Amino acid sequence: MASKPTAEKPPNKIVFEYRQTSNHRTVFVDGAVGGTNFQQQNMLRVSFYREFMPPLRETRPLLQTDEGSLKVGAPGQVDMSDEVNIVREIDTTLMLTARTARELSDWLAEQVDSIEQASRP
Numbered sequence: 365m366a367s368k369p370t371a372e373k374p375p376n377k378i379v380f381e382y383r384q385t386s387n388h389r390t391v392f393v394d395g396a397v398g399g400t401n402f403q404q405q406n407m408l409r410v411s412f413y414r415e416f417m418p419p420l421r422e423t424r425p426l427l428q429t430d431e432g433s434l435k436v437g438a439p440g441q442v443d444m445s446d447e448v449n450i451v452r453e454i455d456t457t458l459m460l461t462a463r464t465a466r467e468l469s470d471w472l473a474e475q476v477d478s479i480e481q482a483s484r485p
Contacts (some may be wrong), residue, residue, distance in 0.1 A: 391455050403461070408460045413452040 388441040391412065426434050460468065 393455075395452070397452075397454075398457070406462065408462065408465045409457060410460065411454045411457040411464075413454045415450055415452050418437060418449055418451050 392414060393412045394411050394415040396412050398408065401407045401409040426436065428434055
């Protein structure tokens, strides 16, 4: 029978068990924004977003019928301007300590290196 760890004798190994919460989901990310947040004990705040173009807007007039009720008229001109609008929808924000951010940065670099090496001819 194995002895229990004590303050004098630490355990030989640690076993991590990973569980997904009931609200876990996969999110596709197009980018991130954020920065340092000194109000939260020198934490790094990173907000992840996805990008998409909003649908074109159209106008439709409200018309009064002979009976006095209102109905929606035919589509008017579609709003086409010289500007391009892109929506950046923030789905998730992470608060990280400097240590955790560094570990995540190192892990991401390793994963990207692995992908790049695997895709070389």
